[in-house]
Structure formats: structure tokens, C-alpha cells
Amino acid sequence: MEQIIFYILAAVAVIGTVLAISEKHPVHAILYLVTSLFAVAVVFYLLMAPLVAVFEVILYAGAIMVLFLFVIMMLDLGHPEKGFSPHWREWLPALLLSLVSIASLVMVIVSRHSQLAVPAAQSIPIREVSRRLFQGHGVAVELISLQLLFALVGALYLGKQQASSPGLPPSSAPERVSGSEEKSP
Amino acid sequence: MDMITIPAVNMTPIMPEIFLSVLAMALLLINVFVPSGQKSYIGYISFIGVIAAAVLVGTGWGMHVESFNGAVVQDNFASFFKMIFLLAAGLAILISDQYMVREECNHGELYPLILFTVVGMMLMAAGTDLMTIFLGLEVMSVSLYVLAGFNRENRKSNEAGLKYFLLGAFSTGFLLYGMALTYGATGSTRIADIATFAAQQSLPSSNVMLLAGMLLMITGFAFKVAAAPFHMWTPDVYEGAPTPMTAFMSAGPKAAGFAAALRILLVSFSTMQADWSQLFWVLAVLTMTVGNITALRQDNIKRMLAYSSIAHAGYCLVGFTAGNPTGTAGIMFYMLSYTFMNIGAFAIIVLVGKKGEPNGNVMDFAGFGFKHPALAVAMSIFLFSLAGMPPTAGFIGKFYLFSGAIQKGYIWLAVIGVLNSAASVYYYLRVMVYMYMKEPTEEFDWLQVSAPIALSLLISVTGTLVLGVVPSIVLQYAQEAIKLI
Numbered sequence: 056m057e058q059i060i061f062y063i064l065a066a067v068a069v070i071g072t073v074l075a076i077s078e079k080h081p082v083h084a085i086l087y088l089v090t091s092l093f094a095v096a097v098v099f100y101l102l103m104a105p106l107v108a109v110f111e112v113i114l115y116a117g118a119i120m121v122l123f124l125f126v127i128m129m130l131d132l133g134h135p136e137k138g139f140s141p142h143w144r145e146w147l148p149a150l151l152l153s154l155v156s157i158a159s160l161v162m163v164i165v166s167r168h169s170q171l172a173v174p175a176a177q178s179i180p181i182r183e184v185s186r187r188l189f190q191g192h193g194v195a196v197e198l199i200s201l202q203l204l205f206a207l208v209g210a211l212y213l214g215k216q217q218a219s220s221p222g223l224p225p226s227s228a229p230e231r232v233s234g235s236e237e238k239s240p
Numbered sequence: 241m242d243m244i245t246i247p248a249v250n251m252t253p254i255m256p257e258i259f260l261s262v263l264a265m266a267l268l269l270i271n272v273f274v275p276s277g278q279k280s281y282i283g284y285i286s287f288i289g290v291i292a293a294a295v296l297v298g299t300g301w302g303m304h305v306e307s308f309n310g311a312v313v314q315d316n317f318a319s320f321f322k323m324i325f326l327l328a329a330g331l332a333i334l335i336s337d338q339y340m341v342r343e344e345c346n347h348g349e350l351y352p353l354i355l356f357t358v359v360g361m362m363l364m365a366a367g368t369d370l371m372t373i374f375l376g377l378e379v380m381s382v383s384l385y386v387l388a389g390f391n392r393e394n395r396k397s398n399e400a401g402l403k404y405f406l407l408g409a410f411s412t413g414f415l416l417y418g419m420a421l422t423y424g425a426t427g428s429t430r431i432a433d434i435a436t437f438a439a440q441q442s443l444p445s446s447n448v449m450l451l452a453g454m455l456l457m458i459t460g461f462a463f464k465v466a467a468a469p470f471h472m473w474t475p476d477v478y479e480g481a482p483t484p485m486t487a488f489m490s491a492g493p494k495a496a497g498f499a500a501a502l503r504i505l506l507v508s509f510s511t512m513q514a515d516w517s518q519l520f521w522v523l524a525v526l527t528m529t530v531g532n533i534t535a536l537r538q539d540n541i542k543r544m545l546a547y548s549s550i551a552h553a554g555y556c557l558v559g560f561t562a563g564n565p566t567g568t569a570g571i572m573f574y575m576l577s578y579t580f581m582n583i584g585a586f587a588i589i590v591l592v593g594k595k596g597e598p599n600g601n602v603m604d605f606a607g608f609g610f611k612h613p614a615l616a617v618a619m620s621i622f623l624f625s626l627a628g629m630p631p632t633a634g635f636i637g638k639f640y641l642f643s644g645a646i647q648k649g650y651i652w653l654a655v656i657g658v659l660n661s662a663a664s665v666y667y668y669l670r671v672m673v674y675m676y677m678k679e680p681t682e683e684f685d686w687l688q689v690s691a692p693i694a695l696s697l698l699i700s701v702t703g704t705l706v707l708g709v710v711p712s713i714v715l716q717y718a719q720e721a722i723k724l725i
Contacts, residue, residue: 191309192309193311194254194308194311195311195371195372195375198372198375198376198379199375201261201356201379202360202379205352205353205356206382208268208352208353208386209349209353209382209383209385212347212349212386212390212392213386213389213392213401
């Protein structure tokens, strides 16, 4: 049964990702990506790696995607004025995909914790994960932290504006105004 | 309750990396207190740091130490490449100062970012775990994206940074997918374990997952070293990036890509050499031809050198195709000579560029030979070396690469390589025709040679000539290094 659930979830993840890149509306694309990441998280749970599953949901589906949504809202790419009552065709696929993921998750949890099921394999505890991480891959952990530091330095450097420079180039500002005027009536 | 004990690790293999990381972070802090007109001092400190790191690498020559559960290793192969990276970084730091001051972009973040790029490259060469190699590549790439867009007030530089970032991220995806498939097929990310697994298979190339993993990894590295047909980003990025960073980018990261690819292919996939040799044959011919043919028609000298750098990657891929000690030692020797001659040529371009228009054309060199004979002679030496003429380093490098191919029976590949090399003479000599045979249209009165650039030119000219006349002093180290990989 686990194999069948795995293939269903893999299909959900692939369909979610394909829809994420084919969708024109950026907010919709991100929500499809969230469904895809959620399916992957359930796959991790299925593979006896609950910690990674939790990370996947909290970090990717949670934090990073919310950050994307914030950026889209700040840049006003989503045209939220059009999105008050989306057509059912727009939300139904995402809903179905997430329902499949949730149903699989429920089935896995129920089958793992019912008395009838024989525990097939031990899931990996957090202690074991951290032991692997810091004993086996110490240099990788240090490298990642250094890389994040310097990515931050680079982003800060490139994003900082010189005191003398007059902010955004004026050419981009009127474009956006005319674009939103077109859409607003 | 049992505690997690942090294992005792041997830090010696990554001493140079630790030293450079700490120095880079310290310089970031010092940068805050240095007034904006005096950022050159940070450059001088970094240059001294690069020399100190080179000494650290040099003292480790001949040792073979594995550390971090086999994630990094210190061997001669890694040390040789580390020296190339440090040389590229040192020369780039020397030519950066004058350029950045002239373009009013002299920010202190430049030098720590260069040092950190070197840390990434070093770990690519020293990594014996796919994870270390990948992280090294990412450390290198992320710093390079910023360095390409370092002149943040300049549209061209912004474009270069963004293009490099997007295509670099795309290529990273290929590489990572390949590594994931290899891990899935073999159950390990350690290069030695992958080799053990492949050796146990009667026909490793029939394992589709392993083969796909290898092919995707080669694709990822081909992007990084700008091999055709994955070279599209190169001209725009090389043209837009600040010239000293272009010089650095064309030498260091390319060598790092070759180092990691060499280690993975020669150790992990040595049993599949018949498969990847054929692939590299096609890649080498394509890369050499595309690079040289396109370079023929470039007027912008940075774009011309960008296409020429694609062609030079193609010559190195000839060494990959051969895959024998002559060819692979040839790659190492060639990357060292390329570092000397290419950064030297870019140093001259830095000098000839004017404030606000640093991306010169070939025509700007008209009459340069009459106004500045010494600099023109240096430029001629670099161009001769790039074209592969004796008695320069470029000739010896190509000689070893092509003779490696001939030893393996790839006669046609060597013939195509030599023909390509002959075609490349046209566009290198074109610059010299402008320098010596055209009337000067400019007085070149803005041109000043600062002491750091003079030093870098001195090092480059010496390196190009010495490697061309007595190649054995370096080649024996390269051969020694490749033997023990």
C-alpha cells in the first residue's frame, strides 16, 4: 500500500509543479508550488523521516512561500482587485491536489498507529539526524553557514543605494502607473 | 543520556580555507571602520593574505591527508589547483584597485568576496564528497554573481550579474539533479564509494540511473566552464562585469570546474571512461569551433576574449577526451598558463579603458604600440601565448593537450584542435595589427600604470615566458599530482 501512496503523492508533486510553472497568475503559481511541496513532505513522512517532513512544511511550504507571497504583494504583481471571487476552475485543481495529499497523510498516520499494523521500520529520530549532520557532514554545515553569510553580504551590497544616486530610475515608474490604470476600471 | 560527541577532526587539509574565510570575515568588519577613500588598504591586506594562504598550501605539498570522514582531502591534485586559484585571485586583486577607483566603485566588500570565492573553489578542488563539491561550487557561484554585478551603478554590470545568477542557478539544478541520481544509484555521495560501486558492476553504463547522473553532472560542469552548447551566458557576463572580475572569472572558476569534474570523472567514473570520452569528443569540437568562429567577428575586446575563453575551455576538453596522464596533466598546466596570460591581457584592457567607458573596442588599441611600447610588448606576449605560439606557455599547454589526444588515438580531434588554434591567430593578431600598424587616434594621456598593476603585469609576463621556456618546472608537479588522485 505504501508504494501506491508514494506514486499517488509523486504524481501530485509533479502535477503541482507543472501547474506552478504553467500558471500565469503568480499567486496561483505559488499556491500550486505549496501543494507540490506539501506532497513531498508527506513522501518524507512515508519514508520514515518525520523531521525532514516537518522542515519541508515549516521552511519551504511555510516560510519561503509566504515570503514569496509578500514580495508579490509588495510589487503589486498579483492584481488583488481582480481576485475577490475566483472562478471554481481556478481553485479546484489546487484543492483536489491538496486533498489527495492530506488523505494520503491521514491514511499513513492511521495505518502506522493502528494496533493491527506491524511496525515495519523505525522512523529516524531527531538525535540520529543531528548526529549524522554534525559528525558526518561537519564541513558541509560550516560551509552552508558561511555561504549564507556571504550571500547576505552580497545582497546587502547590491541592494544598498548610494547616497548620491536618485533612487529608482524614472523610466520604470510611469510604466507601472499606466499599467494599473488600464486594469483598474 | 548519551551526549552527542563532536568528533576530533584533522583540520590541516582545510587550513588555507579556514585562514581565508576568517580573513574575509575580519576584513568585512575592518571595512566598516575604513573611510571610503582608503579601501585600497583592504586590497593590500587581502593580497598579503593570498600570499600567506599560498604558503600554507605550499607547506602541505606531498602530504595525503583525508579529513571530515572523507569529505575533504589534501593531496597534490588539490594543492596544485589551489595554487592556480590563489594566483588568479592575487592577480585580480592587484588589477582591481586602479579600476575600481577610476570607476568610482571602490567598495571594501570586493576583496572579502574575492577571498570567499577562492574558499569555494578550493573546496571544489579538495572535496572528495559530492556534497562538499556542490557546496564549494555554490559558495563560489554566489560570490561571483555579486562580483559580476559589482559596479552597481552601471546597467551593463547589473545585467551581467542578473544573467549570471539566473543561468548559474539553472545550471546548478542540472548538477544537483545529477548528484542526486548518482546518490540514488550508488547509495553514497563519497567519490571513492561511487567508484567502488561502479567497479562492482559488470557493465556500469547499463545502469541508467548512474549514467543519467553522470551525464547531468557533466552538463552542470559544462555550464560552469562555459563549454558549448552551454556557453550562451559567457559573452554578456564577461562584457558587463567589471574588467578585473572578468579576468578572475575567466581563470579561477573555470579551473575549479575542471578540477571538480576531473576528480569526479577520473575517480568515480573511471570504469565508464569509454562513455564519457565520446561525449567529451563532441563537446570539445563544438566548444573550440563555436568559440573561435564567433570570436573572429567581435569588435569589443572583452567579448572577443570571452569567446576566446570558450575556445580555451574547448582545448582543455581535448585533455578530458584523452583522459590519460599526459592529457589531464596538460589540463592542469594549461589552466595555470591561461591564468597568467588571460589575466595579463585583461590587465592591459583595464589600463586602456577610460573612466566611464571601460569596455574597450579593438579599434581603441590603434597606435598603442607607438605610445606605450612596453605595455604593447606585454600585450603582444599575452596574445601570442593565447594564440599558442612558441616560446610561450600557451604553446606548451596546447602541445601537451593535443599530444595526450594523439597518444589515445584521437588523431582527428588533435587535427581539429590545431586548425582551430590556427583560426584563432587571426583575431589575436588583429589586436596587434591595430597596436603596431595603425596611426594612433588617441594620445593615451589618461593612461597611468599604478604599482599594483605593474606588479601583476610583471608576474604575468614572467609566468607566461618561464612556463613557455622551461615548462618542466611546473609540469612535473602536475604529473606528480595527477598520478596520486
